[in-house]
Amino acid sequence: MNNPLIFVFGGTGQLGQCLQTVMPLYNLENVRFLDEIEGNILDENALRQLFTAARPDYVINCAAYTAVDQAEDSTEICDQVNRVGAANVARYSEAAGANLLHISTDFVFGGDSPKLLAEEDAALPINVYGLTKLQGEQEIAALTNRYYILRTSWLYSEFANNFTKTMLRLGAERSELNVIADQVGTPTYAIDLAHVLCKIIRSEQRPFGLYHYSNEGVASWYDFAVAIFELGGLEVKVNPIPGTAYPTKAKRPAFSVMDKSKIKEAFGIEIPHWRQSLARCITAIHKQDLSSGA
Numbered sequence: 001m002n003n004p005l006i007f008v009f010g011g012t013g014q015l016g017q018c019l020q021t022v023m024p025l026y027n028l029e030n031v032r033f034l035d036e037i038e039g040n041i042l043d044e045n046a047l048r049q050l051f052t053a054a055r056p057d058y059v060i061n062c063a064a065y066t067a068v069d070q071a072e073d074s075t076e077i078c079d080q081v082n083r084v085g086a087a088n089v090a091r092y093s094e095a096a097g098a099n100l101l102h103i104s105t106d107f108v109f110g111g112d113s114p115k116l117l118a119e120e121d122a123a124l125p126i127n128v129y130g131l132t133k134l135q136g137e138q139e140i141a142a143l144t145n146r147y148y149i150l151r152t153s154w155l156y157s158e159f160a161n162n163f164t165k166t167m168l169r170l171g172a173e174r175s176e177l178n179v180i181a182d183q184v185g186t187p188t189y190a191i192d193l194a195h196v197l198c199k200i201i202r203s204e205q206r207p208f209g210l211y212h213y214s215n216e217g218v219a220s221w222y223d224f225a226v227a228i229f230e231l232g233g234l235e236v237k238v239n240p241i242p243g244t245a246y247p248t249k250a251k252r253p254a255f256s257v258m259d260k261s262k263i264k265e266a267f268g269i270e271i272p273h274w275r276q277s278l279a280r281c282i283t284a285i286h287k288q289d290l291s292s293g294a
């Protein structure tokens, strides 16, 4: 398919903005990036109108409720967006004959043992966000066969809010920071994930299903913070602390490193190490700062 029509829900969030940057490199230009107003995944009338006016070949669902701590109190809205919204998108995609690409999370795992997590491993979420994301996956699988669900972890980029940008902001204000060292996973540059989504669309393969994708390597939030300051050229003393010393509303998995063999084999993808990708992101952030005069 030369010029597929693609709908991107959550098109102005972090991953949505990465897709806006990357899709033209794959000559994917026939794309509608839908924000929460134009493409509210909870508004069935809006969805009906969108899918009636044009039948997309692909739908990418980046829309989600991602405030992990707030979700513990705002259970209802989190459930609506991550479960019901995902189901709505799947139902309309199926009716239109579109292939659906949906993003899920490492937080579907409880992460209580240091074992590399494969797609078939039992998911056992320990927070509301993770539970609703898992239920969203299950709704999709029940409603359509033409889906790719990509579980990813610890997304960051030059866009929107994320851990890298928070650290750079805090590091500019303070000389010392405490960061959790006993939660281990893999940071993932959202630009790299956007490339993978484009490669899947451009691939001739059709192995629908559930996949794990993150950058390569393993890090604690502490390791990640240290690397951000090193590569960002900031002198900040980072103290490794246990999770118990940084209480948060939501529990987070202690270990959520995912096995990426399946996606690498299915699509012939080479995955950069998280440190390499972090360096590229920090260069992009510095460029943005220069052009905004910051």
Ligand SMILES: NC(=O)C1=CN([C@@H]2O[C@H](COP(=O)(O)OP(=O)(O)OC[C@H]3O[C@@H](n4cnc5c(N)ncnc54)[C@H](OP(=O)(O)O)[C@@H]3O)[C@@H](O)[C@H]2O)C=CC1
Pocket (backbone or CB within 6 Å): 009, 010, 011, 012, 013, 014, 015, 016, 035, 036, 039, 040, 041, 042, 061, 062, 063, 064, 065, 066, 081, 085, 103, 104, 105, 106, 133, 152, 153, 154, 155, 156, 160, 161
């Ligand atoms: N960020 C991360 O660290 C990780 C994210 N993921 C998953 O990756 C995907 C993309 O995340 P990311 O881009 O970082 O998240 P963002 O929070 O940056 O983007 C999510 C977008 O969804 C929009 N949205 C919220 N509710 C609705 C709705 N009812 N209808 C339409 N749009 C809505 C938000 O709009 P608004 O801001 O206006 O509310 C926002 O633009 C999500 O599925 C997330 O669960 C997976 C692992 C890690």
Ligand SMILES: Cc1cn([C@H]2C[C@H](O)[C@@H](COP(=O)(O)OP(=O)(O)O[C@H]3O[C@@H](C)C(=O)[C@@H](O)[C@H]3O)O2)c(=O)[nH]c1=O
Pocket (backbone or CB within 6 Å): 066, 067, 068, 069, 105, 106, 107, 152, 153, 154, 155, 162, 163, 166, 177, 178, 179, 180, 183, 221, 246, 248, 252
């Ligand atoms: C700001 C800060 C955070 N932390 C810790 C708290 C937490 O355990 C960890 C990360 O905090 P954040 O709130 O930035 O990230 P968090 O929202 O937990 O990130 C998660 O988001 C969702 C959407 C996902 O799907 C996950 O893959 C994951 O990326 O860092 C510190 O230890 N020190 C600090 O100064």
